[in-house]
Amino acid sequence: MKRKITLGIIAVVLIALGVFLAIPQNHYIVKALRYQKPKIHYYDIFANRVVAKGDPQPWQVAANYNTYSLTDKQLDELTSTRSVAFLVAKDSMLLFESYWEDYGKDSYSNSFSMAKSFISLLVGCAIDDGYIAGLDQPIADFLPEFGEGQKSKITIRHLLTMSSGLSWDEAYSSLFSTTTQAYYGKFLRDLVINQTVKNEPGRQFDYLSGDSQLLSIIVAEATGKTVSEYMSEKIWSKIGAENDALWNLDKEDGIEKAFCCFNSNARDFARLGRLILHKGNWDGEQLISRKYLDETLQPTLYLADKELGGIPTERYGHQWWFAKHRDHHVIFARGIMGQYIFVVPDLNMVAVRLGHIRHDERIGGHPIDVYQYLDIAMDIVENTGN
Numbered sequence: 001m002k003r004k005i006t007l008g009i010i011a012v013v014l015i016a017l018g019v020f021l022a023i024p025q026n027h028y029i030v031k032a033l034r035y036q037k038p039k040i041h042y043y044d045i046f047a048n049r050v051v052a053k054g055d056p057q058p059w060q061v062a063a064n065y066n067t068y069s070l071t072d073k074q075l076d077e078l079t080s081t082r083s084v085a086f087l088v089a090k091d092s093m094l095l096f097e098s099y100w101e102d103y104g105k106d107s108y109s110n111s112f113s114m115a116k117s118f119i120s121l122l123v124g125c126a127i128d129d130g131y132i133a134g135l136d137q138p139i140a141d142f143l144p145e146f147g148e149g150q151k152s153k154i155t156i157r158h159l160l161t162m163s164s165g166l167s168w169d170e171a172y173s174s175l176f177s178t179t180t181q182a183y184y185g186k187f188l189r190d191l192v193i194n195q196t197v198k199n200e201p202g203r204q205f206d207y208l209s210g211d212s213q214l215l216s217i218i219v220a221e222a223t224g225k226t227v228s229e230y231m232s233e234k235i236w237s238k239i240g241a242e243n244d245a246l247w248n249l250d251k252e253d254g255i256e257k258a259f260c261c262f263n264s265n266a267r268d269f270a271r272l273g274r275l276i277l278h279k280g281n282w283d284g285e286q287l288i289s290r291k292y293l294d295e296t297l298q299p300t301l302y303l304a305d306k307e308l309g310g311i312p313t314e315r316y317g318h319q320w321w322f323a324k325h326r327d328h329h330v331i332f333a334r335g336i337m338g339q340y341i342f343v344v345p346d347l348n349m350v351a352v353r354l355g356h357i358r359h360d361e362r363i364g365g366h367p368i369d370v371y372q373y374l375d376i377a378m379d380i381v382e383n384t385g386n
Contacts, residue, residue, distance in 0.1 A: 057240025112335030216258030
């Protein structure tokens with residue numbers, strides 16, 4: 001009798017699970033359970049859209065390229081976090097690069113949240129092109145679902161500064177979080193559109209991937225082009241990228257997972273750092289207006305930093321991060337597994353690190369590996385960059 005009851009319970013559970021998984025919005029669970037934690041090489045488990053390159057412009061190589069020898073400590077810091085690429089450029093020339101595992105100069109790696117910074121650049125392009133009126137334009141002008149109540153108060157600026165107050169769940173370890181659904185699911189537009197407002201917009205910096213995703217949808221709506229097409233047209237084809245990039249989609253012919261999932265390599269990622277270093281100018285052509293970048297690349301001190309207890313937000317601006325190290329101002333894009341593009345203007349330096357692991361310990365809201373990699377890059381510049 002007990003065995004029959006147990007089998008009956010199992011049958012009921014399996015039937016209920018089957019019904020639950022049959023709901024289209026829950027299909028992501030099967031993929032999430034299969035692949036679990038995202039990996040930097042998982043671009044091929046999703047549909048992709050090509051971000052087409054233009055005319056390749058190989059990097060110029062410094063006369064003392066790769067003459068610097070990493071110390072044992074530096075090598076341990078890089079390999080203990082399973083780095084796959086570390087690159088330093090100065091004065092628009094390659095100064096140092098090293099690769100590990102099976103990665104090389106043309107190997108694809110997921111950007112993860114570095115893509116948020118790229119979306120910020122596209123917003124600037126859309127403003128320059130007249131598709132978006134300005135930072136304080138209501139997003140309801142592009143997304144009618146945001147036309148009522150508290151949602152109607154949200155502007156482009158609120159999304160750029162992660163101060164929308166929306167209900168996105170940024171948990172990465174939960175199977176049922178919004179972020180997990182966004183990464184593995186097929187209904188990304190519905191997911192971000194159907195959020196509610198939890199806090200008054202424009203009050204506090206609260207890191208929400210949904211804000212970046214909404215910006216990408218607005219860019220597509222405003223321009224009438226896919227995000228990948230616009231990225232290719234305005235930036236990727238103009239900066240001499242040597243490889244096409246791949247942007248993961250939520251499904252075949254779907255939308256870009258623009259809060260993450262731009263796949264490229266260290267050399268081509270470094271080009272975006274060089275573009276920031278020169279305030280949007282590439283070899284004499286202004287790809288993004290300096291006026292936009294001058295505002296974008298400033299911390300949002302008027303917002304309370306939720307994670308750091310409500311102090312003024314010094315570490316974030318319009319989808320870009322900031323730090324101070326060795327008395328140098330650092331601008332950077334970052335991804336969850338320690339993907340970084342560092343820009344240090346007064347050293348005329350760009351550095352890129354790609355890899356599998358990021359430290360959990362933080363200083364001032366930044367993972368400690370930020371400072372470790374900056375130390376290595378600055379040592380390389382100081383010892384070989386003159």
